Amino acid sequence: IREHIPSQDGALVSLPLGMEPTKVQSEGGLNVTLTIRLLMHGKKGETVKKMREESGARINISEGNCPERIVTITGPTDTIFKAFAMIAYKFEEDIINSMSNSPATSKPPVTLRLVVPASQCGSLIGKGGSKIKEMRESTGAQVQVAGDMLPNSTERAVTISGTPEAIIQCVKQICVVMLESPPKGATIPYRPKPASTPVIFSGGQAYTIQGQYAIPHPDQLTKLHQLAMQQTPFTPLGQTTPAFPGLDASPPASTHELTIPNDLIGCIIGRQGTKINEIRQMSGAQIKIANAMEGSSERQITITGTPANISLAQYLINAR
Structure with a gap:
């Protein structure tokens, strides 16, 4: 969520909510705080620490065991340029080092991916x-703006390569x-996804495949899936009592309502x-999305099904 703050020269500055615009006088006049996001591979903890200290920019790296990480650089524009210079030269150094062990003679360009x-x-x-x-x-740099948005986001990758x-x-x-x-808007x-491994459901437990092995997958989905498994109405032969004591053979369908911003x-x-x-197929729930109401910035979603269906549908909607 961003708020737009008019800067002294009248231009709108976009900041993530809660960040104060810092006005820093520099030789170029007004220096505005800006946030730039980059996509990178690998772990370079030590290097980042040094870059923070030397550039004066705030540099954050997204958590997670994803092959891709998001590097967020925030600060007055001159500190951002310093940080970028350090990253670009570091990448060049890595290229030179990797070339010393390879027969290739022409030096590939440095490539950075911004997320815009x-x-x-x-x-x-x-x-x-x-x-x-x-x-x-x-x-003299090559600049490419991706035609499609990055998965589950409204951001695109902008690739820059050159010296x-x-x-x-x-x-x-x-x-x-x-x-x-x-x-705008x-x-x-x-958000980069962890290296995706397919999830397999079997006997109420979810497994991820790693190499040749199926490894139990501890996830919210498993719990919801187990719930759904327990609440499947089934009556063993010759038995008319509910299969699970305390649970009706088929739990009554209930309804849950959500509002989602347009x-x-x-x-x-x-x-x-x-x-x-x-989502309807995976959760087994009925999902109705109301038409947009005039003057409202939200839409009503009605989910109907067993409690397990509803919680799974909710989980999948939130995940989207």
Whole structure:
């Protein structure tokens, strides 16, 4: 969630809610706090610590055992440029080191992937591609804006490659564009997924496949799945009492209502309803999405089914 704060020169500055804009006078006049997100692979804890100290920028790395991590760099623009310079030179150093062991003679360019709200990508590309062409020509860096949004988000990957110097110049130009045209509406940030392993349900337990082995998968879904398994109405032959004492053979269907902001409803419904149908199938619940009411920024979702169906449907909707 972002709030827009007019800066002294009248431009809107977009900040994650709760972050104070810090006004830092620098030789370039007003220096505005900006947040830039990067996608990276691997762990470089030591390096990051050094970069924080030397650049003065706030650098955070997303948690998790994902092959991809999100690096968030926040600070006055000059500290962001310092941090980027350090990252670009570090990447170049890694390339040089890896080349000393390989027969390749031409040095591959340094490549960085930024994560940018899709609503700002139009300004980066410019009318008929004019802005991105100007960036390529003036910096010598290659700039590519992905055509599709990153999974489950409203952000796109912007890939920059070239020499460290070209990359730094290019990041400076991108920062200017991002400050001039803040994101519109709510941004759903991209969160890298853990290296996905398929989950298999068997006997009320979920397993993930690792190599040739099925390993029990401790997850919320398992608990919900076990609940669903227990509440499946089944009567063993010749037995008319409920199979589980204290549980009716078929639990009464109940109804649960949710409200979802209009701008998020699209990612729940999916293209031509694919996602919502998937959720209906997986949860076994009936899900109705009310039409948008005039003047309301929210949509009503009604879920009907057994308590287990409902909790699984809720879980899957929240996950979306």
